[in-house]
Amino acid sequence: MPVDAWQLIYRSTSATGAPNAVSGTLLVPRTPWSGGPRPLVGYAVGTHGLGDECAPSYRLRTGTENEIALIGRALLAGWAVVLTDYEGLGTPGRHTYAVGRSEGHAVLDAVRAAARIPGAGVSPTAPVGLFGYSQGGQATAFAAELAPSYAPELNIVGVATGGVPADLAEVARFNDGNAGFSLVLAAAAGHDAAYADVPFEEILDERGRAAVSRVREACTVELATIAPFGRIADFVTVPDPLPDPRWVARLAENSAGTRVPAAPVYLYHGTLDEVVPFAVGEELRSAWCARGAEVRWQPIPLAEHILGVSVGGPAALTWLGDRFADRPTTSNC
Known part of the structure; x- marks a missing residue:
């Protein structure tokens, strides 16, 4: 794709509050963007595994990244995309898989790091959308919940998250x-x-x-x-x-739904999900709605875990595009 790419190592925070180093990749389309700062998607991948060679930054370089269709869809829309490799996936130490607090910090700090790359053209005031499914759904759900206290300066306008292992x-x-x-x-x-x-x-x-x-x-x-x-x-x-x-x-501590997300949420889940039960998605929707969050809840009928993102992912990106265009949201809480 006609994009410029930077591999990053940036400072983040572990689940227990200790500083750590996390790797990631920033992708910026070469096509010009007009009408304000170029939107930025903080992209959190689903389960890739626990070994260093599973890191999305490595898989992007080797042409083996299985979420490239969704990443490419965001890039073709003209948006910049920053992906985190999460704690311990591509850097020294072990990967803190399924630890939402660590993942949420890594997503937010990747967004922060993107705006600091000389020549990338990513503005600190850029509208930010968070996108993730499965493990990435947990990561973006936590990023949304942690942002008001951890990264209040970010201009997060929407959170598209699906298949979230919330409990x-x-x-x-x-x-x-x-x-x-x-x-x-x-x-x-x-x-x-x-x-x-x-x-x-x-x-x-x-x-x-x-x-x-x-x-x-x-x-x-x-x-x-x-x-x-x-x-x-x-x-x-x-x-x-x-x-x-x-x-x-x-x-x-690492189950979502205990805080109000920083922005409107598009939450989707396959009704026949065989990995993260549909009831868990319903419970997250209810928890967020009860706390006054603005949630667009979208069940994906007859979809298991992979079909859930295949069908729901493109719709979630379209919803993020509406947030970048400053169109009104509709909640079905």
Whole structure:
């Protein structure tokens, strides 16, 4: 595509408030933009895996980025796009997969970094839209909730987020014994990377240690093959770790819906989602609406997880375009 690209390393903040370094990529179309600052999309990718070679910046360089159709759609509209690789995905340390607080910080700081790149033409006052699905949905939901206190200077005009694993405990229970069980192990490994107080390594049995070792290096396709239809009880030495107060607290910290988003939200979810149950999306919609947020809720009928973004993603980008054009929003809370 006719774009200029910059690979970034920028300062962000971990889930526990410590400074860290995160990588990412800024893409700016070469076509001129008129009528004010060029819009900027803070793009958060869905699950890519936990190994460094899974980072979207690497995949963009090697031509293997599976979300390029949606990224390209934003670029063809003339918008700049900045993607975060998230904490520990492409930089030293382990990836904090499914840790919403870390992901939200990484998204917001990528947007901040984009405006500091000499010659990129991204204005600090540019209208910002946040876009993400699945893991990216969690990241953008948290970015939207954290922005008023963490990055109040950003001009966020809309948040398009879908397939959001808003209640991590409920998602874990749903996938216990299902095809997506490897994602439960990945999320546990991500929380272990973010927090020193959750019991993880010490409760894994031999099978659990072997599976987690593979999970920590796997990208999406391999990740799905590691332990399909597994159960938590088959990988640990305790009856059930989820009721442990330390896990309860950390999973609650990284579940969305506890704060009002910084801007209007387009929230979409497949009604037959086999990874993040549709009820979790409904609960997030209800939580945000109850707090007075402006939410456009869009179920995707008969759609499972991948079809949810295939159908809902383009519509979500169109909705962001309306926000950049300053058209009125309609909430269906």
